Amino acid sequence: RALTIGLIPGDGIGKEVIPAGRRVLEALPASLGLKFDFVDLNAGWETFEKTGVALPEETVQTLQSCNGGLFGAVSSPTTAVKGYSSPIVALRKRLALYANVRPVKTVATAKKPIDMVIVRENTEDLYVKEEKTYDTPEGKVAEAIKRISEKASTNIAAMAGEIALRRQKIRASGAPSIHKGPLVTVTHKSNVLSQTDGLFRTASKAALADPKFSSVKVEEQIVDSMVYKLFRQPEAYDVIVAPNLYGDILSDGAAALVGSLGLVPSANVGKTFALGEPCHGSAPDIQGQGISNPIATIRSAALMLEFLDEEEAAAKIYAAVDANLEEGKYVSPDLGGTAKTEEVLQDILRRL
Amino acid sequence: RALTIGLIPGDGIGKEVIPAGRRVLEALPASLGLKFDFVDLNAGWETFEKTGVALPEETVQTLQSCNGGLFGAVSSPTTAVKGYSSPIVALRKRLALYANVRPVKTVATAKKPIDMVIVRENTEDLYVKEEKTYDTPEGKVAEAIKRISEKASTNIAAMAGEIALRRQKIRASGAPSIHKGPLVTVTHKSNVLSQTDGLFRTASKAALADPKFSSVKVEEQIVDSMVYKLFRQPEAYDVIVAPNLYGDILSDGAAALVGSLGLVPSANVGKTFALGEPCHGSAPDIQGQGISNPIATIRSAALMLEFLDEEEAAAKIYAAVDANLEEGKYVSPDLGGTAKTEEVLQDILRRL
Ligand SMILES: CC(C)[C@H](C(=O)O)[C@@H](O)C(=O)O
Ligand SMILES: CC(C)[C@H](C(=O)O)[C@@H](O)C(=O)O
Numbered sequence: 001r002a003l004t005i006g007l008i009p010g011d012g013i014g015k016e017v018i019p020a021g022r023r024v025l026e027a028l029p030a031s032l033g034l035k036f037d038f039v040d041l042n043a044g045w046e047t048f049e050k051t052g053v054a055l056p057e058e059t060v061q062t063l064q065s066c067n068g069g070l071f072g073a074v075s076s077p078t079t080a081v082k083g084y085s086s087p088i089v090a091l092r093k094r095l096a097l098y099a100n101v102r103p104v105k106t107v108a109t110a111k112k113p114i115d116m117v118i119v120r121e122n123t124e125d126l127y128v129k130e131e132k133t134y135d136t137p138e139g140k141v142a143e144a145i146k147r148i149s150e151k152a153s154t155n156i157a158a159m160a161g162e163i164a165l166r167r168q169k170i171r172a173s174g175a176p177s178i179h180k181g182p183l184v185t186v187t188h189k190s191n192v193l194s195q196t197d198g199l200f201r202t203a204s205k206a207a208l209a210d211p212k213f214s215s216v217k218v219e220e221q222i223v224d225s226m227v228y229k230l231f232r233q234p235e236a237y238d239v240i241v242a243p244n245l246y247g248d249i250l251s252d253g254a255a256a257l258v259g260s261l262g263l264v265p266s267a268n269v270g271k272t273f274a275l276g277e278p279c280h281g282s283a284p285d286i287q288g289q290g291i292s293n294p295i296a297t298i299r300s301a302a303l304m305l306e307f308l309d310e311e312e313a314a315a316k317i318y319a320a321v322d323a324n325l326e327e328g329k330y331v332s333p334d335l336g337g338t339a340k341t342e343e344v345l346q347d348i349l350r351r352l
Numbered sequence: 353r354a355l356t357i358g359l360i361p362g363d364g365i366g367k368e369v370i371p372a373g374r375r376v377l378e379a380l381p382a383s384l385g386l387k388f389d390f391v392d393l394n395a396g397w398e399t400f401e402k403t404g405v406a407l408p409e410e411t412v413q414t415l416q417s418c419n420g421g422l423f424g425a426v427s428s429p430t431t432a433v434k435g436y437s438s439p440i441v442a443l444r445k446r447l448a449l450y451a452n453v454r455p456v457k458t459v460a461t462a463k464k465p466i467d468m469v470i471v472r473e474n475t476e477d478l479y480v481k482e483e484k485t486y487d488t489p490e491g492k493v494a495e496a497i498k499r500i501s502e503k504a505s506t507n508i509a510a511m512a513g514e515i516a517l518r519r520q521k522i523r524a525s526g527a528p529s530i531h532k533g534p535l536v537t538v539t540h541k542s543n544v545l546s547q548t549d550g551l552f553r554t555a556s557k558a559a560l561a562d563p564k565f566s567s568v569k570v571e572e573q574i575v576d577s578m579v580y581k582l583f584r585q586p587e588a589y590d591v592i593v594a595p596n597l598y599g600d601i602l603s604d605g606a607a608a609l610v611g612s613l614g615l616v617p618s619a620n621v622g623k624t625f626a627l628g629e630p631c632h633g634s635a636p637d638i639q640g641q642g643i644s645n646p647i648a649t650i651r652s653a654a655l656m657l658e659f660l661d662e663e664e665a666a667a668k669i670y671a672a673v674d675a676n677l678e679e680g681k682y683v684s685p686d687l688g689g690t691a692k693t694e695e696v697l698q699d700i701l702r703r704l
Contacts, residue, residue, distance in 0.1 A: 076543035077543070079542065079546070079550060079553070079554070080542075080546035080547065080550050086543060086544060089544060126498060126544065126545060127544060129544065129545070131545065131546070131547035131548055132547065133547050133551065136501075138501070138502075138503045139501065139502035139503045139506070139555075140501070140502040140551055140555075141499060141500070141501045141502070141551075142499070142500050142501075142547040142548040142550070142551040143497050143498065143499050143500075143547075143548065144497075144498040144545050144547065144548040145495050145496075145497065145498075146478060146495065146496040146497075146498055147493065147494070147495050148493070148494050148495075149488075149490070149491065149492070149493045149494075150490075150491035150492040150493070151490045151491045154491075189597075190431065190432075191428035191429070191438060192438060192441060192478070192479060192481065193478060193481070193483065193496050194431070194432035194483070195432065195483035195484065195485050195494040195495075195496065196483055196494040196495065196496040198431060198432050198494070199485065199492055199493075199494040201431070202431070203491075203492075223601060224600050224601050224603075224604040225604060225633070227579065227601050227604050227605040227608070228604040228605065228607055228608045228613060229608075230608075231583060231605065231608035231609070232608050245541075248576045249575060249576050249579050249601060251576075252576040252577060252579050252580040253579040253580065253583065253605065255580055256579070256580045256581075256582075256583035256584050257583070261580060281577070
């Protein structure tokens with residue numbers, strides 16, 4: 001099978017980790033029968049500075065004809081810059097990548113094993129970015145819309161249910177696990193936002209009440225107490241489904257539990273396309289030193305393959321990464337080691 | 353000085369911890385010259401079930417003539433119930449309690465000492481609760497307004513600056529501390545919400561640029577990476593200022609770091625009134641067993657006194673609580689002990 005993969009390194013360490021992801025894909029054993037064509041694409045702050053556009057139309061259109069992609073990271077300004085808008089937020093919307101899937105997992109031999117997936121709605125909530133500012137006698141006032149639809153909530157909850165079932169199947173095949181059965185926890189703040197988060201809650205629960213999810217236990221939790229419990233009892237979570245912003249916050253929180261954002265992958269998933277994206281940002285502070293951890297991107301490449309139905313290839317990559325982590329010999333500085341990006345990559349390549 | 357204090361136990365364990373807070377205030381040494389008058393007030397889910405109103409007008413009006421108050425917790429339904437609306441959210445607005453101050457602190461002798469204050473804007477953001485729902489051919493859609501004003505952002509940042517200075521003064525007096533100088537970290541997500549969170553950011557920074565805060569270092573951080581860093585490097589924070597919802601989430605996260613929500617107090621602060629409120633909820637699972645931790649409420653009573661300019665009385669209460677925790681003999685179940693609410697309370701009373 002031939003797969004065309006768009007590569008968008010973006011800014012900062014995105015430029016160091018995306019090539020690592022590519023090399024891992026290229027190194028997959030020929031026996032898998034996969035052939036990759038890579039297309040280099042631009043987006044981000046540097047692109048904006050050069051061309052006045054953060055997400056070139058060409059990038060969007062080329063991706064539309066790709067099977068999948070890998071997105072590094074972009075440096076966004078914290079103040080409004082005329083004409084600039086976060087390319088990853090825009091891409092998620094343009095390509096209808098309705099789910100952001102973020103597995104957070106230690107190796108099975110960890111002292112305190114953690115194994116959860118955060119399934120984040122990826123197109124709406126406050127990320128619709130409909131904002132306005134007006135003047136009042138008491139100064140400026142700004143408003144943003146938080147939009148939640150029954151449709152997107154239903155779709156994301158169904159995705160969470162499917163993932164819970166898939167994880168259960170893998171566990172049933174004898175994989176070591178901290179979980180007893182499939183569980184989806186629905187995140188919301190409907191004690192305050194009874195309509196928006198209330199809709200997310202009821203639509204999610206309705207979707208998960210489908211008979212095909214009859215083996216899936218469904219729980220719910222208010223987002224603030226979820227952040228609390230995430231740190232106190234992370235083993236209580238299997239699959240978490242959340243509106244966009246809570247998912248963003250929860251996944252960074254969960255990443256702290258496994259030791260580094262440099263380990264945590266994500267995939268932006270649409271009906272027929274998946275865009276892998278490490279959860280870390282562009283990290284300008286360590287850029288250019290060759291010390292960024294390539295694992296989040298390598299795992300994101302595997303996650304992308306999973307959603308392109310190449311589970312065997314994905315499993316090979318996960319196993320190679322886990323072997324690297326379990327041995328603990330080539331460890332990047334974010335995890336307390338001294339290995340360079342290239343050394344971690346070489347160690348993983350050799351295990352493929 | 354005579355202080356009139358409104359007591360609103362609310363639901364669940366609110367009924368167990370508020371009396372403990374009252375008894376601590378009553379037990380303060382006479383030498384402080386404080387005389388308390390207590391007024392019992394209703395609010396919450398039980399009140400709603402009895403009367404059809406969650407926050408009786410009488411409660412609001414009586415509080416308006418009090419100097420301060422203690423609020424326990426209320427059980428809010430997670431689905432919209434006609435006529436029901438969270439009384440604490442309403443109280444914050446009705447009494448113009450513009451700041452929610454949440455100190456999160458271990459005892460100084462802790463192995464990993466933590467000492468931060470989260471200063472949460474308390475009246476706007478998504479908590480304006482302006483929501484609507486409409487039908488579309490693809491199902492229901494709900495929207496909520498996130499509103500950020502220059503005025504509220506300026507006020508809350510100024511409060512954060514004042515608190516940073518006050519903390520620094522206490523440290524300068526020789527109190528043990530993990531901090532070198534006053535620091536305020538401004539929380540936002542202006543890489544996505546350039547207008548609303550952008551306004552919070554610029555207004556906060558402008559307020560903190562006032563010469564009276566010239567000794568205060570000002571940093572900023574995106575909310576998701578803040579949750580990450582909160583867990584990895586909590587000692588990096590002194591005072592955190594945040595819009596309402598992020599403050600809600602961050603304070604639960606921070607509470608996880610000190611071992612239990614049962615330790616974390618808050619005060620809802622207005623120009624001339626302060627309402628102490630433990631950060632834990634109504635905890636129906638442990639209600640009626642007499643095992644709830646009274647410390648969050650006792651510390652909230654002290655925090656209330658601080659904002660009523662009774663710092664000496666507040667310091668006495670803090671010291672008694674710290675002594676209880678340092679000794680570790682009467683420890684409630686949330687912290688791994690077996691002491692009842694009454695035993696923890698007695699131990700603290702005896703140290704006053
Ligand atoms: C960079 C930013 C727009 C993005 C987000 O908020 O989604 C990032 O935090 C993420 O989690 O992918
Ligand atoms: C009960 C709820 C409305 C409240 C809030 O969200 O503010 C609580 O979580 C808090 O932090 O005081």
